[in-house]
Amino acid sequence: MHDELIAQAQAWLAEDPDPETRTELARLIDAKDHAELAARFSGTLQFGTAGLRGELGAGPMRMNSSVVIRAAAGLAAYLKKQGHHDGLVVIGYDARHKSYDFARDTAAVMTGAGLRAAVLPRPLPTPVLAFAIRHLGAVAGVEVTASHNPPRDNGYKVYLGDGSQIVPPADTDIAAEIAAVPSLTTVRRPTEGWDTLDDSVLDAYLARTDAVLAKDSPRTARTVYTAMHGVGRDVLLAAFARAGFPEPALVTEQADPDPDFPTVAFPNPEEPGAMDLAFATARATTPAPDLIIANDPDADRCAVAVRDGQDGADWRMLRGDEVGALLAAHLVRRGATGTFAESIVSSSLLGRIAEKAGLPHVETLTGFKWIARAEGLRYGYEEALGYCVDPDGVRDKDGITAALLITELASQLKEEGRTLLDLLDDLAVEHGLHATDQLSVRVEDLSLITAAMRRLREQPPTELAGLPITRTDDLTRGTDTLPPTDGLRYALDGARVIVRPSGTEPKLKCYLEVVVPVANHAGLPEARAQATDLLESIKRDLSTAAGI
Helix, strand or coil: CHHHHHHHHHHHHHHCCCHHHHHHHHHHHHCCCHHHHHHHCCCCCCCECCEEEEEECCCCCCECHHHHHHHHHHHHHHHHHCCCCCCEEEEEECCCCCHHHHHHHHHHHHHHCCCEEEECCCCCCHHHHHHHHHHCCCCEEEEECCCCCCCCEEEEEEEECCCCECCCCHHHHHHHHHHCCCCHHHCCCCCCCCEECCCHHHHHHHHHHHHHCCCCCCCCCCEEEECCCCCCHHHHHHHHHHHCCCCCEECHHHCCCCCCCCCCCCCCCCCCCCCHHHHHHHHHCCCCCCEEEEECCCCCCEEEEEEECCCCCEEEECCHHHHHHHHHHHHHHCCCCCEEEEECCCCCHHHHHHHHHCCCEEEECCCHHHHCCCCCEEEEEECCCEEECCCCCCCCCCHHHHHHHHHHHHHHHHHCCCCHHHHHHHHHHHHCEEEEEEEEEECCCCHHHHHHHHHHHHCCCCEECCEEEEEEEEHHHCCCCCCCCCCEEEEECCEEEEEEECCCCCEEEEEEEEEECCCCHHHHHHHHHHHHHHHHHHHHHHHHHHCC
16 A cells, blocks of 8 residues: 555646755655545545635645646636637636745646636736636636635636636536546647736726725725735725725734734634734724725725724624624615625524615525626625625625625714714614624544534434424425525524534534514613623534534
């Protein structure tokens, strides 16, 4: 078995075009490090609807040039089978380790396959790539990013010509073409022949960002901004300057792109501690800011924090569901028409807001690849800080335009002597207090997630927090409106729970929502306390039921 493993590694080494991973792999072979080699050669990174994502390193279970070249060759073969023999593929990349190398590898493969390739001029937000696909009339787009994953990771996200991320069956068709690549020696990779775009695409994107704001709306809200060591800063500052907002105060320690993400354990605004520097900056900034805006490293997500507490000295993060509801209410007030869409794990409050406004409302599977495909989409969001506020421009989540829109709303409320929290209170009184929380378990061993899902299916809970489960949907069977996915949905009296494995990280995710009726503003503190207790009890009981 060890001999077979060494032979596999040597065959991979013979084809590896990257001196860095060649050296790394040669060292493992020479050291006969069978455990590490087994981890890297136990299979291949699976190409799915999230594309590819994994740790950087040598071997088929890691992200590296060999894996990227195969993925690009498979995508090129797929596109040609779809009749796009000389179509344009536009390629973007973030500032992570190896991102530019993987973008260049992709451009070379596309060019070698007879397609046209164009690479964005420098590391830019993912929404700029999503915009560029439709703006340039491309047949596909590739973004090299691992979004908010740990520093050691990178990834490969694929869009088709409609500007949306791939969904089945395109993912399995592309995966089959990748598997059919016999050897890297068969993949033509010229050293030139593709275009490097200038700033005209970025300028067109920035011109489009103006469209999300109402003409002559107030632009007075003051913000603190963190790019979380990613690529959002320059584009967001340019968009805010065009719009006429006060220049955001920067969290300087996190302002420059840095692939090592030195100030955060995980470069994700949702993770504990990730926003600490932003809070510190806000407390030290004068005049006092009205809100904090954070992008994740590829700037397709937007986090918002607001002043809270008796004297407004404290800051708290708004949940993605809270921002989702605020943006929806703002768009309704502005007279927006069209479909409001969200993922099934997001708050049911959006449905209440849409229903009252007489607007269509759609629930989709998790991920913007599904949300973006809602018919007649005007606004879409998911609880993981993703918002699509300009679907005609960017058919994906966009942390730049979402930041503009929430700052416009904060400005409007400021002119009225109110805050985002005041509007959330109004929505709770109007539609019931919708409180959400998450139980998220990160694992080293993926089999623990499989075991938890199996346990919930074989020994299903009958109640959570003393509330009887009135209905259980095993989402692997699909529903009238949803294609099959690995997940479980529980309906309770005044609550809802969804359990699913994460599509991009080694996590089991449980999404909880309780709805507490509120008669008036005076009843809000009691309703919040009741909701908090219920959510904690549900979390505890669910954790026991899943064995996690």
